[in-house]
Amino acid sequence: MAQINQPMYILRDDTERFQGRQALRMNIFASQLLASIVRTTLGPKGMDKMLVDKMGDVVVTNDGATILQEMDIAHPAAKMLVEIARKQENVVGDGTTTVVIIAGELLKKAQELMEDGTPVPTILMGYRLAVAKAMEILFDISFDARDKDTLFGIAKTAMTGKGSDYAKDELAELLVQAVKKVEEGEEVDKTLIKIHRINGGSVEDSKIVDGIFIDQGRANETMPKEIHDAKIALMKYPLELKDLENAKVDFTDPLQMQIFLDNEQEMLKEIADKIIDSGCNVLFCQKGIDDVVQHYLSKEGIMAFKRVKNTDVKRIMKATGAELITNIEDLTPDVLGKADYIHQERVFDQILTFIEGCDEPKASSILIRGSTRHISSEIERAMEDALGVVAATIEEGKVVSGGGSPEIEIARQLRLYANSIGGREQLAIIAFADALEIVPRTLSENAGLNTIDLLVELRAAHEDNPYMGLDVFEGKVVDMKEAGVIEPQKVKKQAIQSAQEACEMILRIDDLVAAAGALQKPDPDENLDNSGMPPAPGMGGMGGMPPMM
Incomplete structure (x- = not known):
């Protein structure tokens, strides 16, 4: 060949x-x-x-x-x-x-x-x-080093140079207090600390909450805005009937329609009765709550919250001792949590619900304030960084x-x-x-x-x-x-x-093999300056990089 x-x-x-x-x-x-x-x-x-x-x-x-x-x-x-x-x-x-x-x-x-x-x-x-x-x-x-002074110094170092620099002492103190509340042995679950920012006010207005808070209001405006001696139910169970929007139901006369609606109303009332019979006066549900159920709960003076975030549910469990229920039949007085006072409050332009007076809560919340969105966002990032290094110090016990x-x-x-x-x-x-x-x-x-x-x-x-x-x-x-x-x-x-x-x-x-246009061809005349840094022209972004070398 x-x-x-x-x-x-x-x-x-x-x-x-x-x-x-x-x-x-x-x-x-x-x-x-x-x-x-x-x-x-x-x-x-x-x-x-x-x-x-x-x-x-x-x-x-x-x-x-x-x-x-x-x-x-x-x-x-x-x-x-x-x-x-x-x-x-x-x-x-x-x-x-x-x-x-x-x-x-x-x-x-x-x-x-x-x-x-x-x-x-x-x-x-x-x-x-x-x-x-x-x-x-x-x-x-x-x-x-794991003592409080060391943790304070580490938090302060992490926030130095950030937007929170002028208030780093106060913020570092808040952070160490929050970490100490959730610390268990030599472990810190950072998800148990909620750092929430609100635009408006100054950094000095930031505070640690006596208990925890969630960034949402009650499910229905007719429900009470505050509850003393709270008995708290936590549910991961939909308090509503299956959505019938796309279902097909055939009726031969109007009476059947009324019977169907009455049955649906009765089923929802049974759900509400089971919640009421448990003795709870505050309900946090990870799923939806039907308007009918909300109506019956409101009549009994029960404060309810729907579609609560998983992280918030976890903190509520740790703070109040409530157990998360996945079946409404398991809702009994034994699984309820406790808190002295739960109330809804407007802080600047946001609705928050505070859960206070918990016995030895293993969860904590920090409220960050800043005059503008950009300032409060940068402070929040600084606090998140400081939380990471403080947690790492407690877990490792070694510092430099x-x-x-x-x-x-x-x-x-x-x-x-x-x-x-x-x-x-x-x-x-x-x-x-x-x-x-x-x-x-x-x-x-x-x-x-x-x-x-x-x-x-x-x-x-x-x-x-x-x-x-x-x-x-x-x-x-x-x-x-x-x-x-x-x-x-x-x-x-x-x-x-x-x-x-x-x-x-x-x-x-x-x-290096790349599809056409993915990379620009190198320029042999391109060099780094004496500082080891690329020259200023063309530093507009890595998506369209300047020629290389």
Whole structure:
């Protein structure tokens, strides 16, 4: 058979493909671009981002998780960093900006090593050795703490630099009180704490509720607005008949129609009677409540709520001791919960129902106030972050000092450790150490301080004290442990490990195949500036990225 010399194509003609070093450079550049976008938000002096969607809705925030979630990111490598940020948020609730900028810096250092001839497998091995050693160092510089003062300091640190900065002491105190109410041993179920924002008023008007509240009013306006000595029934059972809207019912004369309606009325009355006979005077139902049932309940002075959210039901159970009933036949006095006082109240423009006077409630609620929607939203995000780190501290029991001190100490010890490692892996470990210093460097840059002098001072201070960090307000190097600037160990641990994992995943990619138009072709004249950040032009969004390299 004659040999066929024509080329064979297995991809569509309009498919784009980038191979080897070109694909790697594109992915690294995309990751650095994403890191540069969120980098300016890090720390107490970080700036905010304004994000506008296609509908014109505006979000103003410096929360890394929110920024990455709201951005329309298209590049696959950048999406990987978004995933590690989402993982960071889900696991510990804070540190999303940190994990992204560390990953971006690790990739930058890896590219420098590759340009000098270091193979990718060698870089990856060095990074693995570095992250394992970093975890040992992190454990050594951590200290035990679960007391109230430590939790207060951690909550305050998490909210510093957010929209709540000027009221962080009051908000941190509210949060610690709420966590202490739901704490069981060394576990905190964050779903038992409701953080609800209301536009109007000032941040100082925020408060923790003596009990809990739900953000809805009673099912019927004729029902009482307040109940003393409440006996509470919780039901996951529809208090209505099956919807007959699409059913076909044939009647031969009007009398049959009346009998049918009478039977339906009687069935609904039986449902209402069973609720009344249980002795409850407040009913929370996860399903619907028919108007007829509402009428009979209202006549008996029972306050009822329909379509209550599952999370609210869970908090009511924990606060009042009520049992959730799935069959109305099981509704007896034994399954009812108790509260001293339940009342409906209008707070600014929202209707809330407060459940107060519960015996040792294992649920809590915080009411957040802010003069505008944007302010209250940012405060809510800050509180959610603080809740995550406080819960992580209680569960892990380990904390570290803040202000960039863990990164500086880990970097210092990694350089010493690198001397004991032979081969080019040593270079990768040193590069890993240099990459970690992006955190204190960014804190300094965002505060407008002399970065070079402060980094030199920080390194020198760590020869004697591993807790020395950067006070961006004073522009000095101080003992962060004594200053009360502390963070959960879990935040740093998760950030360093996740950044290394994402970096390794991106560095192992040597072939990028994309549908036509999914990626823009790289520009060989495109470079990063001296700061390691992409140039300003073209930073309009990751959906239509500027040319890469």
